Amino acid sequence: MNKINYKLAIYLFFFFAAGLFSVLPVALYFYDPLQLFHAAWGRSPTFDKDMRQQVAGIVRNYDFDSIILGTSMLENSSAAEAGRVLGGEFVNISMSSSLHYERSLVLSYVLGKKSLRNVVYSLDYTYLSPGYDHPNYPKETWSYLYDNNRLNDFKAYYNDKYFLCLLRWSVDPRCVGKAKSLDRPNAWFMHPDHASRFGGLDKWLSAVNNGQIKSAFKTIADSAKRVGVPVLVDESRYLSRKSEILAYVDDHVLAHARGNPKTNFYYVFPPYSRIHFSILYQTQPERARLHEDVVQYIVSQSKNMHNVRVLGYEDQDFLDDISNYKDPRHYHEKFNRMFLEDMRVGRHVLNQENIAGYLSVAKGKALAFDLSGLGAKIEAYLKSSTEKGAGR
Secondary structure, X not given: OHHHHHHHHHHHHHHHHHHHHHHHHHHHHHHOOOOOOOOOOOOOOOEOXXXXXXXXXXXXXXXXXXXXXXXXXXXXXXXXXXXXXXXXXXXXXXXXXXXXXXXXXXXXXXXXXXXXXXXXXXXXXXXXXXXXXXXXOOHHHOHXXXXXXXXHHHHHXXXXXXXXXXXXXXXXXXXXXXXXXOOOOOOOOOOHHHHOOOOOHHHHHXXXXXXXXXXXXXXXXXXXXXXXOOXXXXXXXXXXXHHHHHHHHHHHHHHHHHHOOOOEEEEEOOOOOHHHHHHHHHHOHHHHHHHHHHHHXXXXXXXXXXXXXXXXXXXXHXXXXXXXXXXXXXXXXXXXXXXXXXXXHOOOEOOOOOHHHHHHHHHHHHHHOOHHHHHXXXXXXHHHHHHHHHOO
């Protein structure tokens, strides 16, 4: 009798387990917080801030013919304004801190599903270290959403977060994302933590405990100490890196423009502050050369692509004004608006005729920047703050 009960318990366990696993995908299909299988049912459209996972649902369920696809460098760009200036129905699907390879996966998917009219794309300096998997966003946690196999998309929900959300059929933003438009869903310029740091060096100094500022100050201070210290460039290593980087740019950036001649591609080299470029040219000669190589290569390749415009700002004076930046790389939202108008009228467009002069001016400005003086100011302030804190 006990043996029979034991077998029955085993049978019942597997019966209910099978039932659970057959019902679970159905329940997740209806719940579908990322809108991977259908648009939002019974609730307002909401979007998760992690665009690596969210873009798949946007592509499948929303109408658009143009995209803004950058990093935090373009997250403040308005899709509505881009549509008014350039024409087309834009959405901003910029992916925070995204590598060019990551955006390439997503862009390939979008181009396969939509007849895109325009692509606005930021040429972030991460090309100097060609990457294929961001440490904070492991590829295996999202890339399968863009392989055209809809069945494996359920994997996005097979985790504690979404199981608990499903049990409560929750519409909490932590489960389904926030109700927001696709104009610039991850815009950060209005957030007090970011907005308060624009206005000059004093604003940075008063935010010394901010993570981005802490990191920036350390980089500036360490770099300032290396100014004037001779650095030998290993030519063999440089040429090897150059070959790798240009191949990476070709495969994961330019290939999309070549393969889609009916789509307009607007490539923007982000106008990081002069601090960023001064560190490059004054302390990292190999990386500076590689940066110039990439700029020249993209411009040279664009000569034969009528659908490409390349914009650069490294020769402009506004990069010297710290008040335009919340840290050495992130510029004010007004420049995102400027990019769009420049795209429309053809201003700050790089071509074969002006590229040599552009790079010469950019290099001169970077070398002329007083990086040592800035480093000394920062170190003096930090030392004074430490002494005041110790004296309390």
